[in-house]
């Protein structure tokens with residue numbers, strides 16, 4: 169059974185379609201990056217998965233309908249939101265008391281062990297902590313809950329580079345195992361690409377790419393052809409080409425790398441480069457569709 173299974177998932181806010189019939193399958197033991205520009209529908213997708221909003225279409229999370237069976241789902245799921253806040257008047261020890269009181273799967277000792285490795289003191293009040301420390305405390309609370317699915321919506325927003333790195337290292341070393349699944353949204357793709365097992369690009373409520381990181385390496389190749397081979401490389405149909413310091417850089421989709429290697433330097437594109445190219449194509453496609461619809465409308 170997949171941890172998340174969506175078929176034709178749709179969410180409208182009035183006339184605005186935030187999710188446009190998307191399909192998703194996320195298996196156990198995966199670390200999935202849900203990547204998209206502002207307004208793409210990421211938070212809406214997470215909210216549907218967490219049972220926070222009603223939706224159209226089919227959606228199962230850990231075999232449950234998140235909207236109808238939210239209570240049961242909440243026992244198995246943890247969540248850090250981009251607007252995550254902890255009560256500022258509480259002492260750190262009281263936040264542990266609180267989560268211990270409301271969540272049957274909270275292991276207080278685990279949270280304490282994690283916090284012992286930070287500069288956070290049990291007696292401090294939340295308002296005395298820096299933004300990075302609040303994120304660490306939040307992570308300590310969440311990681312001490314024995315959940316099957318952890319959902320992180322921009323968890324490192326506003327943190328400096330060191331805290332961001334530390335956050336993801338802790339997540340991998342202290343939390344992740346192959347029985348758990350992590351779903352992360354972030355705009356800082358470069359920082360998480362090494363920890364992801366899967367990538368989902370979403371734009372304007374639609375899934376633009378859904379594949380494993382291993383499949384990305386098999387499917388996409390970036391080529392910097394030697395000047396004498398530029399035309400030959402072009403004839404192989406790159407999905408994108410741009411110039412960098414006078415040299416052509418081409419992106420190929422499902423073209424055997426062996427055929428390209430003789431033409432220049434090949435490498436796997438970074439997730440950020442792939443994102444820019446695929447999103448650009450998706451925008452152009454949607455623009456053409458809209459123009460086509462308009463022209464057909466006028467003709468009719």
Ligand SMILES: Nc1ncnc2c1ncn2[C@@H]1O[C@H](COP(=O)(O)OP(=O)(O)OP(=O)(O)O)[C@@H](O)[C@H]1O
Nearest residue numbers: 181184185186204205206207208209210211212213
């Ligand atoms: N409660 C709401 N009422 C009306 N429109 C909404 C609501 N929530 C989201 N939307 C719209 O749905 C679309 C998707 O929003 P969403 O917050 O899911 O995007 P996002 O990918 O998380 O963006 P960001 O990266 O900026 O957080 C946007 O156009 C947004 O304006």
